[in-house]
Amino acid sequence: MSPSxxxxxxxxxxxxxxxxxxxxxxxxxxxxxKRLIRSVTGLAICFVGVAGLYYFLNSPFVAMxxxxxxxxxxxxxxxxxxxxxxPNEARxxxxxxxxxxxxxxxxxxxxxxxxxxxxxxxxxxxxxxKINDGSVKEMGMSLLxxxxxxxxxxxxxxxxxxxxxxxxxxxxxxxxx
Amino acid sequence: MLTLSSQLNTYLIIGAILFxxxxxxxxxxxxxxxxLIAAELVLSGASINFMAFNHFLAPDPTVGQIxxxxxxxxxxxEAAIAMSIVVAVYRNYKSxxxxxxxxxxx
Numbered sequence: 001m002s003p004s005x006x007x008x009x010x011x012x013x014x015x016x017x018x019x020x021x022x023x024x025x026x027x028x029x030x031x032x033x034k035r036l037i038r039s040v041t042g043l044a045i046c047f048v049g050v051a052g053l054y055y056f057l058n059s060p061f062v063a064m065x066x067x068x069x070x071x072x073x074x075x076x077x078x079x080x081x082x083x084x085x086x087p088n089e090a091r092x093x094x095x096x097x098x099x100x101x102x103x104x105x106x107x108x109x110x111x112x113x114x115x116x117x118x119x120x121x122x123x124x125x126x127x128x129x130k131i132n133d134g135s136v137k138e139m140g141m142s143l144l145x146x147x148x149x150x151x152x153x154x155x156x157x158x159x160x161x162x163x164x165x166x167x168x169x170x171x172x173x174x175x176x177x
Numbered sequence: 178m179l180t181l182s183s184q185l186n187t188y189l190i191i192g193a194i195l196f197x198x199x200x201x202x203x204x205x206x207x208x209x210x211x212x213l214i215a216a217e218l219v220l221s222g223a224s225i226n227f228m229a230f231n232h233f234l235a236p237d238p239t240v241g242q243i244x245x246x247x248x249x250x251x252x253x254x255e256a257a258i259a260m261s262i263v264v265a266v267y268r269n270y271k272s273x274x275x276x277x278x279x280x281x282x283x
Contacts, residue, residue: 003179003180005179010179012179012182013178013179013180013182014179016181017178017179017181020187020191023191023195024191024194027194027195027198027218028198030198030202030214030215031198031199031202031205031206031214031215036208036210036211036214039214040214043217046218050195050224053191053228054228056182057188057228057229057231057232058232058238059228059232059242062228062242062245062246065246065249069250069252069253070217070221070249070252073253074217074252074256077256077257077260078210078213078256078260081210081259081260081263081264082210084260084263084264084267085210085263085266085267086267100204100207101205104200104201104203104204104205105201107201108199108200108201108204109197111193111196111197111200112193112197112198113193113197115192115193115196116189116190116194119186119189119190119192119193120186120190124185124233124234125234126233126234127234127235127236128236129236130236130237130238131237132237132238132239134231134232134238134239138238138239139239139242139243142237142239142243143243150247154247154251157250157251157254158253158254161253161254161255161257161258162257164258164261165257165260165261166261168258168262168265169261169264169265
C-alpha cells in the first residue's frame with residue numbers, strides 16, 4: 001500500500017525520488033557535456049545525490065564522508081587538473097566521432113541492462129539475524145578490531161599516493177625547465 | 178512510487194545505471210580527464226551496490242559501509258595520482274587528448 005503524499009513517509013518518498021533525479025541528472029551532465037569543467041560540476045551534483053541515497057540506506061556517516069571526500073576533495077582535485085592542463089576545448093569538440101558515440105551508447109546500455117536484469121531477477125536471501133545495527137559506534141569497533149590491518153594498509157596507500165603524486169609532478173617540471 | 182526507498186531493486190538499478198554511464202563516458206571521452214570523471218562514476222555505482230546489499234542483506238551491517246569507505250580512500254588516491262600524471266603528460270606533449278599520445282605507434 002502506498003502512503004499518502006503528506007504523511008512523513010510520503011514526503012520521504014518524494015525526497016527519495018528527487019534524489020534519484022539529482023543523481024541521474026548529474027551522471028548525464030558528467031558524461032554528455034562538451035566542456036570538461038561542466039563535467040566536473042555534473043560529477044559533484046551526482047555525488048550529492050548519491051550521498052542522499054546513502055542517507056536513506058541508514059548510514060549518515062558514509063553520506064557525510066561521501067560529501068567531504070568526493071565533492072570536497074576529488075572534484076576539486078579534478079578541477080585543479082583541468083586548470084593546470086587547460087585542455088583545448090575546440091579540438092575536444094571536433095574530435096568526437098559518431099562511431100565512438102554509438103559504440104559507447106551500445107556498450108554502456110548493454111552493461112546497465114545486464115546488471116539491472118541480474119539485479120531484478122536474482123534471488124536475494126534476507127539474513128535470518130543481524131548481529132548489530134550498523135551504527136557509527138559499531139563501525140568504529142570493527143574498523144579497529146576486525147579490519148585494523150586493512151585500515152593501516154589503506155593509510156600507507158594514501159601516503160604513497162601523496163608521495164607519488166609529488167614525484168610525478170616534479171619530474172615533469174624538471175624536463176621542461 | 179513513494180515506497181521505492183525500501184526496496185533493494187531500486188538501489189541496484191540506480192547502481193547499474195551509474196555504471197553504464199561510466200562505461201559510456203570511458204569510451205566516448207577523447208581526453209584523459211573526461212575518462213577519469215567517468216571512472217569515478219563507475220566506482221560510485223559499485224559503492225551504491227555495496228551499500229544496498231549491506232543495508233538489506235548482510236548479517237553484519239558494518240561490512241558494506243567499511244568497504245565503501247575503503248573505496249572512497251582508493252578513489253581519492255587514484256584522483257591524486259591521475260592528476261599528477263595528467264599534468265606530467267601535458268608538460269611533455271602539450272595535450273591531454275588520448276589520440277595525441279601515440280609515440281609508440283611506430
